[in-house]
Amino acid sequence: MKLQTGEKLDRKSQITELAETFFHERGFLATSMRDLAKGLKIEPASLYSHIKSKDELLWEISNRCAGEFFATVVPVAKSGLNTRGKLTEMIVAHVEVVCRNLRASAVFFNEWKHLAEPRRSEYANKRDEYEGFFRMVIADGIRENLFIHFDERFSARAILSALNWTHTWYRKDGELKPREIGEHLSKILLDGLVRKI
Amino acid sequence: MKLQTGEKLDRKSQITELAETFFHERGFLATSMRDLAKGLKIEPASLYSHIKSKDELLWEISNRCAGEFFATVVPVAKSGLNTRGKLTEMIVAHVEVVCRNLRASAVFFNEWKHLAEPRRSEYANKRDEYEGFFRMVIADGIRENLFIHFDERFSARAILSALNWTHTWYRKDGELKPREIGEHLSKILLDGLVRKI
DNA sequence: GTCTATAGTTTGATAGAC
DNA sequence: GTCTATCAAACTATAGAC
Numbered sequence: 001m002k003l004q005t006g007e008k009l010d011r012k013s014q015i016t017e018l019a020e021t022f023f024h025e026r027g028f029l030a031t032s033m034r035d036l037a038k039g040l041k042i043e044p045a046s047l048y049s050h051i052k053s054k055d056e057l058l059w060e061i062s063n064r065c066a067g068e069f070f071a072t073v074v075p076v077a078k079s080g081l082n083t084r085g086k087l088t089e090m091i092v093a094h095v096e097v098v099c100r101n102l103r104a105s106a107v108f109f110n111e112w113k114h115l116a117e118p119r120r121s122e123y124a125n126k127r128d129e130y131e132g133f134f135r136m137v138i139a140d141g142i143r144e145n146l147f148i149h150f151d152e153r154f155s156a157r158a159i160l161s162a163l164n165w166t167h168t169w170y171r172k173d174g175e176l177k178p179r180e181i182g183e184h185l186s187k188i189l190l191d192g193l194v195r196k197i
Numbered sequence: 198m199k200l201q202t203g204e205k206l207d208r209k210s211q212i213t214e215l216a217e218t219f220f221h222e223r224g225f226l227a228t229s230m231r232d233l234a235k236g237l238k239i240e241p242a243s244l245y246s247h248i249k250s251k252d253e254l255l256w257e258i259s260n261r262c263a264g265e266f267f268a269t270v271v272p273v274a275k276s277g278l279n280t281r282g283k284l285t286e287m288i289v290a291h292v293e294v295v296c297r298n299l300r301a302s303a304v305f306f307n308e309w310k311h312l313a314e315p316r317r318s319e320y321a322n323k324r325d326e327y328e329g330f331f332r333m334v335i336a337d338g339i340r341e342n343l344f345i346h347f348d349e350r351f352s353a354r355a356i357l358s359a360l361n362w363t364h365t366w367y368r369k370d371g372e373l374k375p376r377e378i379g380e381h382l383s384k385i386l387l388d389g390l391v392r393k394i
Numbered sequence: 395g396t397c398t399a400t401a402g403t404t405t406g407a408t409a410g411a412c
Numbered sequence: 413g414t415c416t417a418t419c420a421a422a423c424t425a426t427a428g429a430c
Contacts, residue, residue, distance in 0.1 A: 011413080027226065027310070027311070029224065029226035029227055030226055030311065032404075032405065032406080033405080033406060033407080034404085034405080034406095042413090042414070042415090043414070043415060043416080044406085044407090045407080045408080045409095045414080045415070045416080045417090046413065046414050046415070047407095048406095048407065048408075049413050049414075050413085053406080053407080054406065054407090084391065087390075110307070113224070114224070114227065138390070141390070141391075145392065146391060146392060147390045147391060147392060148384065148385070148388075148390060148391075148392055150381055150385070153366070154366065154373075154381065155385065155390060157362055157365065157366060158359045158362070158382060158385055158386075159359075159390075161358055161359050161361065161362035162355045162356075162358050162359040164358065165354055165355070165358035168354065169350070169351065169354060176351075184347055184351065185355060187345065188345070188347070188352065188355055188386065188389070189355075189385065189386075189389065189390055190389050190390050190391045191345075191389040191391060192385070192386065192387050192388040192389030193284075193335070193338070193344045193345060193352060193356075193386055193387050194281065194338075194343060194344060194345075194387045194388060195342065195343060195344060195345055196393065208395080229422080229423065229424085230423080230424065230425085231422085231423080231424095239395090239396070239397090240396070240397060240398080241424085241425090242396080242397070242398080242399090242425080242426080242427095243395070243396050243397070244425095245424095245425065245426075246395050246396075247395085250424080250425080251424070251425090
């Protein structure tokens, strides 16, 4: 994603960029190094001057995206907002990261399981840690008698899984802006689909 | 899944059964015919006396599961229940199908895109048709001024994506029964996480 | 219905010239 | 940094003996 002078991506960024697109559209295993090479109009072997392996490519994409989620959402989780406001803003922040990283976040959610060990396990832990911030806020809300009393793991996953499909309907030129999508989703998840009078 | 006399599965069912497990755990592309053969302690070539191809195997699993969703949920969508009750029962019914077909439903949600054409396109249409029943009920609710006024496509997907991760937390020996999971989820989605007093 | 043997592709990755 | 050439392994699927 890093731009060089002249607004052209260097080779490594081109590769990562195209890999994001292909891993998103077809999946990691359905994308071959030959596909990437063909897309960049170079020979497959040339890719290896820029990246070490296909696994590393997946790891770089996933890891950068994971970093964005942590960097954006965790400060909100640690902020002084009240519990309801905090969960709302975490949802909005999460959705904004998804929209800013449409393809990479799909990879983050769907393709990480194809990482080779030990990265796969590290990654699973990282995701659990991330989910933990949502569990924490929900547990707070339950303790404050603000949220209905379900297992916070249950509620956290229900929320995150609703958020994680944003990438299937968000369009850069669509009418809904990321913040609006986030606000709609938190409206449904916090207040429900049913109108309260 | 069909049982023979003596409660033993015939070979074809054994293959389908194991494929469900592997496609679920590792994904379709990450599962080879050799893996299936090894799991059944036969030679890879022997599989082809029972199934025509790997694609057909995926199709059979997905299609049977799709059939279950339609057979279980559509009658509720067409029932005379009021809008709120209908959506609640559709959610419960959907979750019950997921829980009855834990592995196959994961395949239904995550692996169908690896079907070869023309099955892939047929399948995409089928899923859209299924989603349509949820859109319809939501549109009813909006018209009745019962549900908050968002694009019904948006709400339908938010709901379905929250439901579609049931398979990651449901355990046969867990404390939550399928109907309870469905009721919890519809509580969150219809009334929201926030307690109303 | 299961086997051995193998055809025919495709895969990720490397060696080494330029 | 890109190329040609290629390796070694994996893949789906088939042919034909038993």
